[in-house]
Amino acid sequence: MCGIVGYIGRREATPVLIQGLKRLEYRGYDSFGIATVGSAIEVYKRTGRISDGEAGAVGLHGCIGIGHTRWATHGEPSDVNAHPHTDCAEKIAVVHNGVIENYSELKRQLEERGHTFRSETDTEVIAHLIEEQYDGDLLAAVKAILPKLIGSYAILAIAEDSQKIVAAREASPLVLGIGDAEVFAASDMTPLLEYTERVIYLEDGDIAEITPDRLEIYHGGERVERPIELISWCVEDTRKGGFTHYMLKEIYEQPQSFYETIRAGISERVRKMVMEADEITLVACGTSYHTALIFKYLAESLCSIPVRVEMGSEFKYFTPPLRGLVIAVSQSGETADTIAALKMAKARNCPTLAITNMQGSTVTRIADQTLLMRAGPEISVAATKSYIAQLAALMEIINVRCEGAFDDVLSHAHLAIEDVLLQEIKEAVDLCAKAEHIFFVGRGPFYPVSMEGALKMKEISYVHAEGYAAGELKHGPFALLTSETPVVAICTPCPTYGVMASNIKEMKARRAPIIAIGVFGDTELAEIVDIFIPIPKTHLLVQVLTASVVLQLLAYHTACALQRDVDKPRNLAKSVTVE
Template identity: 85%
Template sequence: MCGIVGYTGRRAATPILVRGLKRLEYRGYDSFGIATVGSAIEVYKKAGRIPDSGVVPVDLAGCTGIGHTRWATHGEPNEINAHPHVDCGGRIAVVHNGVIENYAELKRSLQERGHTFRSETDTEVIAHLIEERYDGDLLAAVNAVLPLLRGSYAILVIADDRQRVVAARDASPLVLGIGDDEVFAASDMTPLLEYTERVIFLEDGDVADLTPCRCTIYSGGRKVERPVELINWCLEDTRKGGFPHYMLKEIYEQPQSFYETLRAGVDERVRNLVMEADEITLVACGTSYHTALVFKYLAESLCGIPVRVEMGSEFKYFTPPLHGLVIAVSQSGETADTIAALKMAKARNCPTLAITNMQGSTVTRIADETMLMRAGPEIGVAATKSYTAQLAALMQIVNLRCEGAFDDALSHAHLAIGDVLLQDVHEAVTLCSKAKHVFFVGRGPFYAVALEGALKMKEISYVHAEGYAAGELKHGPFALLTPETPVVAICTPGPTYGVMVSNIKEMKARRAPIIAIGVAGDTELPEIVDIFIPIPDTHLLVQVLTASVVLQLLAYHTACALERDVDKPRNLAKSVTVE
């Protein structure tokens, strides 16, 4: 959930660390801090966000350092709890992403041995444990401490007498960037794009010893070689490009990201995995869960293949019987709950497939096969283009199982997405921005779209929103309908059109204002609703995409009308790497 960055090389470390943290801010923005090796360990920490300028009012000395941007798990988001954390003598500094589950036990033991703690965090125990074992060999000290830690971690450690960073990971992402006489480390690739295209993805249990001229990786005490891979993203992909927010930029990038994901196709090994499956289980969280639910409706109704969708956060504790193909869907490829579920599926000898946007991420190394989305970097915390790119991957599987029946529809889908980007939603925005509660309803795959629309509305506008299968409103939620409670209804041609119209009339009878998304040319729907938003009259698969994009625009513009911080919604982070 937090972002970490490290550097050792020939340049001043401070500006590199701060720029890197700014690019990682979507992983957490409660507080931030940096530490460098000058004549001693120098530390700067601050509650709140990194300035938009990317410049902090200090220039710590040294060409080696580490930094951290925080999403709080242990202790309030304040300056004291901000990373880096140091030992009693200020000789060791540590940044950490993850959770040390046995920190309370370790802390008590350290306090009994005379250590003084300054923060409420779990991370500080790591600095004190290393302090006890450090005799000039930082790598040996870190290696001695790691077996004592229970939980998840990506850590970077520096000492005051060495131009050296020691990095270690277990169940939390960490990637190295290889430059010319300089080495970088970060939670993901985005801070590295400015400096190098060569990266190494560390694996669980890896410990890396980084100096300006050398990057040595160990696993289980033995030196190992990890492949150097080339990043296919560019720095420009991480900039706003003239848009007021990353989220709006990424909404407008969806025609291209959908097309690129579709164009990448399906390789033969994935094709065989998909075609041989008698049943499919998908595991996902948040927005990815909603794309998986769309897939369930489409695959079962169009292909006749049984599909089960499981929440990653529930899977570990309430594991269902597993048979057939298991697909893990994760934008970052580092979602902790999804990774745990994927490992359990592997342990039960199920064939596994990962769908992710992140080359080299943990799910790609665990799963038997991978379908990489081609969405590019997504900086806005609320998923937009990664959502439609996931649908591009999943719809390809549906198309495969239906022997290419939807080739034509999918090949033109990006054009329809482009059309709805021009849709005027200002009337609906006016209605939603004045509401305290909004319901989203649909049937079949549009129920899953309604869930995603509600999620977008509440996570960036802070307007309470709930998604329902339309027929379920009368089983309780009808009690909440008032003239001040808008309902967003997705009603397109198909077997449920008539019953959806009846549901809308029932809601209108309770005086709820209705915003309806339907196809252009519908003559009945505009007559019975308050606001009608048309989408192109296309294939079902494409209507799922275009309705989703309209709901993204509705949430975005509502959040702007309410003057919310669209790209950094409160209490949220992009990549959920802790359970």
């Protein structure tokens, strides 16, 4: 969602903040802003992208500053609603990621006490609350107002007569980078990579007072120490490397992401946890939810273990009976709904496992154990290599439960992914680019693969797409099939091959153009469909991977044909850190 950066040290803050905000562009946003401490608080903010408006910020001076990219929650995207927000006298500035749930009541009380508001945002109440408490001690003022805030927040605050930044976190990520007589702050590690490899992850409830040569962290009124951790990524990992879009680069990085995740294996503690589980519940959102559904089909059929999959956004309000191992799946490790579900599972004394790409993220600190994906930085909003790395981690769990039965399959699966990256799909792209509606269908594990294919298509091409279990089309959706409604069908050799082929013929009889994904050499399938895309004839686990990659490429090239903004689709954010 929103992105935060902060800097205090020996450099001019503005160039550091601008570069940091550019690193956070992948999160998705509608406006940006910067505030620095010069002779006074200096603020520049506007709607749009920082790459289009950074020239206006270069006049800000000072070695202390905060910046923000906003994904609107309260108030429409506008220059006024953009962060940072200031108090009445414009001597205090704050940036904030999260949602202040009781802001309406706080705002009403502040207005009754004479405060004037300029924006529609929930964040502005924070600046006015600090104003009432501030007597020269910024840390004390922030400490005093935090108990009044209900909701989630990552906050950076500065004041014109204070040579420090105060940071606070509750249910929203905030990372500090430690340099040489300088400190950086950000929503995630990507803005820090150019400057330091040493980071501190703040915990929920932490408040930090930051100067260039001193960092003090408080929790519950007491001074605490948080460990300094080393970042394993480098800035080169976040660059396009000659590709037109980050998404295409990340699609092509998938063989390596899968291989590295499989090669890393599973710790003995996680192995023991998996082997002792009588049943498994997975909690996830979006693309991660689809990987969890794929795991359910594969684990129940290959391992005979009961698996339940729950949406994180529903879990908090409609909590199922919980027994056995609970696995939280989150690319960022900061997905608000998944974190809430994980905490509930902990409260019910269930063993918990986090699968994430971000070491040090919130889910890794809550869960009993962590299974780390090895995808590296993923910049494009649409998940691709993190999806494949999640599947690698989940397939490795299946392999453990099956006592290594799929060691050889998984160790060579990346080669099959490499093969399909070279697949020619132009004819299918041309058909999809002309469509207003597309159906994606499959059976068994290919049903959630189809759901993910539909999600990718609508995410980045804005073409309406729906994923269905193929047998369900007759129960209503058949009414929508026409000669202008393409169907993308996954039909590979498995127990449902015959009935899937029959479903395809039924759809074809309704004049729907059929794009089929099947295995090399399947001439029977190729003859009954309009466009045939072959994938290697391999193990079921690998076919799930290769079919997924074909659907990613289909969505990507369709979006390019329609001239969409592939890496930054409208209205979407990379990491959903608010409920």
